[in-house]
Amino acid sequence: MHDFHYVDDELCCEGMPILKIAGEVGTPFYLYSYRTIKNHFKVFDGAFAGISHLVCFSAKSNANIAILKIFIREGSGVDIVSGGELYRALQAGVDPGKVVYSGVGKRADEIEYALKSGILMFNVESPQELEVINDCAGRLGKKAGISLRVNPDVDPRTHRHIATGLRENKFGISIERAREEYHRAEKLPHLDIKGISCHIGSQVTEIAPFTDTIERLKKIIRLLRKDGINIRYLDIGGGLGITYDRETPPHPSEYASAIMKASAGMDCTFIFEPGRVIVGNGGILVTRVLYTKATEDKNFVIVDAGMNDLLRPALYDSYHHIQPVVKREGQEIMADVVGPICESSDYLAKGRMIPRFERGELMAVMSAGAYGFSMSSNYNARPRIPEVLVRNDQFYVIRKREEYADLVRGEEIPNFLMNETVA
């Protein structure tokens, strides 16, 4: 469900015609619906109302502080994977006691920043990381809350680049070694073992990989409790998929009832780290057609947004639905929608039946709310594009378009290049 609908052939976000926003902010831009995003959060959170739980929205899917604020106001925590994301979450006003910190490569300075901020726990991904967190906490005279991220070796049946819970992936600690690592962690004086965590991958569209994971974790939790290690939090990670094209992922309520059933009687507080399922279909990318060009083989529609703005098609060959912002009569053609970047992987859609767009027309690239702006870059020296939030019939620029001056901010030409000829 989302709030991007046609009213008399004009695509609107909630009560706001997109054509009007484009006229005021220019193109390209990201556009989010407040109502959709907030509803998605409430539906997900509400699905677990029957059990003790905490939703920690995954900041890497969309880290704009206005977006984070929407969830924080609803009681959400935040799942972070860097010091920068912690900074963003704190700027948005998160309760640090609701922050979990995941990721295989946490630097000591990032760990210290998180300890000083008083986060709930680190999801630890390697034996060495345990030592480093223990040392940092010792230096600061604090106790670090931790859980071990276990790699359950479950196939999430998703794109291989976003599978994370298989043995071969770099993430987590294998299920066989987890128990001995918990025993090691117990002996480290500055650690407070809080729970166990996992994250099997992203865009998962079946229930079984989640329930299989819980079955595996249940066994370790039982063993650990027998050993006297009290596991209070069970962090299931994120990963629930959405419909981009024809996928039929489980509804959050189905996901929730399967998880609650699989984990009945476990006496833990559950943590969830959803990203995509909350924001993915709550945002779109709006771009303008610059040129159309027909070669001997193909039709190309060249638009003003590129892979630096929306990387997912180039990175994962992923599908985003293409829609006109203003519908008109006419037949469809088979075309590639491509950007201005000097790379052949710079496309938004390939071999797609789409309306016959003309130069100057606006195009909506759907389902771009997750891993859209957050993966964008300045490649080809392109200023990053604005993010706009709509609520009812009002819009708010929640990140302004970068200017050329932003592109060189922080750069400096050393003196020797400014003066005499260099030998």
Ligand SMILES: *Cc1c(COP(=O)(O)O)cnc(C)c1O
């Ligand atoms: C990316 C990630 C998430 C969010 O994944 P979604 O598929 O967007 O729900 C949650 N937890 C961890 C550890 C992640 O790396």
